Amino acid sequence: MPNSPPKQFILKEQARHARMIYNSSIWQQFPYILIYPLQGHALPIVLIFAFILWLFSWNPIFGSFGLIVFLGWSLNYAYGVLEHTILGYAIPPALSFKMIWSIINQRSLKQLFFLGLMIAIYFTVQTSAGQIPAFLVLVSFFLLIPANITVIATQNSWLNTLNPFQLFQSIFKIGNAYFFLLFIFGGLTALILYAGSSLDWINNQIIGSFSLLLIYISVLYFGLMSFHLLGFVIYHRRHTFGLEVFFSPEREAAAQQEARDKQFEQLLDEVYWLARQQGKKTEALETLFAKITELGETVALHKKLFARLRLWEQKSIALAQGQRYLSLLIQTKQLRQALTIYQACLELSPQFEPETPSQMLLLAQMAYQQKNDQVALHLLENFLSRYPNHPDKVAIEFLKIKLFAEHLKNVDKAKMLIAQLLKFESHPLLPEIKQYAKFLNKL
Numbered sequence: 001m002p003n004s005p006p007k008q009f010i011l012k013e014q015a016r017h018a019r020m021i022y023n024s025s026i027w028q029q030f031p032y033i034l035i036y037p038l039q040g041h042a043l044p045i046v047l048i049f050a051f052i053l054w055l056f057s058w059n060p061i062f063g064s065f066g067l068i069v070f071l072g073w074s075l076n077y078a079y080g081v082l083e084h085t086i087l088g089y090a091i092p093p094a095l096s097f098k099m100i101w102s103i104i105n106q107r108s109l110k111q112l113f114f115l116g117l118m119i120a121i122y123f124t125v126q127t128s129a130g131q132i133p134a135f136l137v138l139v140s141f142f143l144l145i146p147a148n149i150t151v152i153a154t155q156n157s158w159l160n161t162l163n164p165f166q167l168f169q170s171i172f173k174i175g176n177a178y179f180f181l182l183f184i185f186g187g188l189t190a191l192i193l194y195a196g197s198s199l200d201w202i203n204n205q206i207i208g209s210f211s212l213l214l215i216y217i218s219v220l221y222f223g224l225m226s227f228h229l230l231g232f233v234i235y236h237r238r239h240t241f242g243l244e245v246f247f248s249p250e251r252e253a254a255a256q257q258e259a260r261d262k263q264f265e266q267l268l269d270e271v272y273w274l275a276r277q278q279g280k281k282t283e284a285l286e287t288l289f290a291k292i293t294e295l296g297e298t299v300a301l302h303k304k305l306f307a308r309l310r311l312w313e314q315k316s317i318a319l320a321q322g323q324r325y326l327s328l329l330i331q332t333k334q335l336r337q338a339l340t341i342y343q344a345c346l347e348l349s350p351q352f353e354p355e356t357p358s359q360m361l362l363l364a365q366m367a368y369q370q371k372n373d374q375v376a377l378h379l380l381e382n383f384l385s386r387y388p389n390h391p392d393k394v395a396i397e398f399l400k401i402k403l404f405a406e407h408l409k410n411v412d413k414a415k416m417l418i419a420q421l422l423k424f425e426s427h428p429l430l431p432e433i434k435q436y437a438k439f440l441n442k443l
Helices: 011-021 026-034 042-056 063-086 107-129 131-143 145-155 164-174 177-197 210-235 249-275 281-295 299-309 315-331 335-348 357-369 373-386 393-407 411-421 430-441
Strands: none
Touching: 011 026, 011 210, 026 210, 042 063, 042 210, 063 107, 063 145, 063 210, 107 131, 107 145, 131 145, 131 177, 145 164, 145 177, 145 210, 164 177, 177 210, 249 281, 249 299, 281 299, 281 315, 299 315, 299 335, 315 335, 315 357, 335 357, 335 373, 357 373, 357 393, 373 393, 393 411, 393 430, 411 430
């Protein structure tokens, strides 16, 4: 399969590609598979090739050669449709010299070789064993036709075309959809046989009428539709076949991530350049936060930013971003990670503090639960010193008492502090404080 990157989608084609690559259901995609040969480059090819085949049908001498040539070209284009679909294209490909010239593109030759071998074995078995065994052999070969086309399209190997292991492996890779493909290719085979039976060179009842033209149009339409359907199935099982495609959700996600990474690096360069200039710190921070909003303010983005900014010599930039990162983590209830970032900010500057009292309280509670006693004590004492008249002062003091009693094993300090809390007679926590005071007295 080709590995060169494709050109960008034309705007009007994006919806078609997205509809195919994001929808793996045959039944939901089937209406679009049915109209596939009626759009883009496929429709004029169906009509023109059918008309030329119809014209060749008029001449019993030179017509046979023309029929063979154009049927071969039609089969090559069908394989072009199949490969195009496997690569992730939802629109028919343009007809090219490489696509139809069998010396370059030998897929149709491999297909005809398989069909010729099938017919030869059929007649051999019919001659030696009778009609019924020959018919069973023919049915067995017919059941392998979609698998044979799959092997030719994905491997393009003469040897693997007839390798039973490769054929049956393709069937298992396709899965349950193989039965539906058999039904569709069975209809295509019936159309081809009907078209062949209609070529009566002696009795000129059909030749010269438009009936044969309609048959050719039907065969080409049904053939392109069948190959596109098989390509759709293989495309959505590309990982099983180990195929590299042009358009896929994974590639789109990778391209989007690459674009985000580029924007991220540009942001760092711009902020770093401003931060190193005298008097441009405020502008650097404004630029940083404006760009963060543009990129989509997420926890993942902040995490990536903080990991880079904390390495800079301008610690104030990292601390400002860390403050915003910390607020986002607390807002999204990721308190364990928030505590980790708070400690990282403390390492950058011992004077670092959360923005609001509620943040300090939540971090202190998390540090207490994690038995990170020194950080918890630091937060509690800073809260009381910064907000001595805060409504949560009693709750903070009570948590500090529990910290001394349970974690720091300083029961005397805890008893002294709880005696002061018992003075708050109207506080909602008073019953719980009294109960805890009784517990301390028993220690």
